[in-house]
Amino acid sequence: MAETTWSFSQEFQIQFQTAHTQLTQRVDEAKSNLTTDGLSELSLDLAKLAKQLADATGSLPNYAQRQYELQVKSLEKSLEDLRGSVPKSKFSFKRKAPVTSSTSVAQSAPTPSLPPPEPATTNLTLSSYTRRYISHTSLPIDNAQTSDLAISDLNQCIVNLLSIPLKLSALHMRNLVDTVLLLPEIAGSVLLHDLRRCIVVVGCHQFRMHTSSLVDIHLSISSNPIIEHCSELRFSSYPATLGGQDKPGVLAVQDFSHIKPTPSPNWKMFDTNSIMPQWPLEVLETENEVAEQLASLLPPKAPVN
Template sequence: MDKTNQELSQEFYIHFNAAQSELASRANELNLGSTDSKALQQLSTDFAKLRKELTDATSFLPSYDQRQCELRLKEVEGSLEKLRTAAAPKPKFAFKRKAKTSTTSPSPSSTSSASKVAPITSALVDVSSSTPSSFAGVTLSGRSHEFLDLSSLPPVVSATDLIISDLDHCVVYMLSETRSKDGVARDVKITALHARNIRNSVLIMPVIDGSALLHDLSRCVLALGCHQYRMHSSTQTDVYISLASNPIIEHCKGIRFTKYPRYLHSAGDELPSNLAVQDFSHIRPTPSPNWSNLPEGSIPPEESWPKHGDSDNVEVDRVLQRLLPSST
C-alpha cells in the first residue's frame, strides 16, 4: 500500500532532524579543532546530499516544514562557509612593481564609457522566514488580556490559515457559531494553525483539516483537532488533542497531553486521539521526561471552559485561572 503524504512527511522529518543534527555536530567538531580538508570535503558532500533530499521531498512536504528545514540547513551552510574560509590557503606576500603613470589624458569618450561600467554584485534574497507573518493567512498578534473569537477575524474571511503570535494572558476561542457583537453568527474554516511566542494563554481551536505548528509556548492550554501536530521550544503546556497520527515535540519540557474534550466538538462525538508522542529531543527507548499524560484529576470540568455566545461576558482572568496549569 502506498504511503500517504502525511506518513512520508513524518518519516522524512525524522530522517532530516537526525541528519541535520549530525552535520551540525561534525561542523562544530571541525570548528573546534584543526580543519581537516578530507573531513570538510565529506561534510560538504553530505550537506549537498541532504539538500537534494529536501528538494526531492517538496512534492509531499508541507510548505511550512520546507521553510523550517531550509532554515536549519542554512545554519549548517553558514558553519561550512566559515570552515572553508579558514581552510583556504593564505595569499603569499609579494612586492608589486609600481605601474608607470601615463602622461596621456584619457579621451572624453573613454572616460564616459568607464563611468557607465558598474561593478557586478549579487544578492541573495531570503524568501523564507522564521516569523509567522511570512505565511499567507490571517494573523492575530500583539494582544494582552483579551478574549479573541471569530469576530476578531476580518469579516470577509471564510477559510484561512490562522497565525497567532505574541499573546500574553489571552483567551482565543475559534469554535464556530460564536456570536459577534452585532449578533451575527460566524463560521470560519481554519485550514492550518501556526502559533509562536504565546504566554499564559488558552487557545481553543476546532478540528482543522491541516497541520498545527507551534513554537515557544509557555504556561498555556491548547485544545484542537488536526492531522499533524508539531511543537517546538515550549514549556508547561497542557494539550487537549484529537489526532490520527503521532504528535511530535522537540526542545520541549513539561508538556501534558490528553484527549480533546467531547463537549468542545460541535458534533458531540468523542474524537479519535493518538497519544504516542514522538520526542525528537529524546531518541531513546526509555520514556521521555519531557511529556506525560494529563492526570484525570487535573482536567478542569466542563463549566470551566468558555461557551458559545459568551464573547461579551467572558472574564479572561477567571478563565485563565481555571484552565492554566499551576505555576512551577
C-alpha cells in the same frame, strides 16, 4: 535537531518531489496542447506547491529549503515562458458574424484572459493582545472560505475559534504566554513555538511543538505529535464537551530531545475527564473576568509530576 530535521525532511521530500515531478511533466505536455483551463490549473497547482513549501519553513534544513525554492522558481519561469509563447489565437473567443457597428466590433474583439481563481483563500493573523477574550469576530474573515492562521504575541488571553465560519488549513503559533486556545479541527498542520503556561485544544493532521513548557494539549490527531526542546507538557484527547466524541486521541508522542528507549521526562498523558474544566465558551468583557477564568484553567506553575 538533526533527528528532527531528518525525519520531517524525508517525509516532506517525498511529498514535494512527487508533486514537483508531476507538475513538471504536465508543463512539458502543455507545450504542445495548451488551453486556458489547462494554464489556469497549472498556475493554481504551482501556487499550492509553493504554499506547501512556505508552510514547512523553519522545519527543513537550510540547504534543502533553498533547493526546493529553486525548483519552484524554475517551474514558475517555465510556466511564464509557456504563457508568453502561446499564440494569442489559442486564447481568443469564438467570433460572431461580422457587424458594421463600431461598438459591436469593439465588443467582439478577442481579449486574452484567464478564468477567475478558485474561492478566496487568505492568510489571517491574530497578534499582540493582552488580557483579552478573542473570538472569530476579531478576525477580518470577509468572504474567505479557507485560510491559514498565524497566532502570535499573546499574553493572558482566551482565544475561542470553535465557531469560526471558515475552514482553517494550517495554524502557526508563536510566543504565547498564560493563554488558552480553543480551536476547531483543521485539515492540515499545527506548528507551535515558544509557548509558556498555556492550554491548547485542537484537532489536526500533524502537530509539531518547539521550545515550549508548562502546556496542556487536548488533541485529536491521526498521526503522532512531535515535540522538541519542550518540558512539562501534558497531553489528553480532544474534550468530548467541545465535540470530540468521535475523534481519535493521542497515540504516542515523539520527543526528538529524548531519543532514548526510556520514557521521556518532558511529557505525560492525563485524563481530561478527571479534571472537568469549565471551558470559557461565553465572551468575557472585562480584564478581571479573563484573569479569573485563566487562574482556574491554566496549568500549575509548579513542575508537572
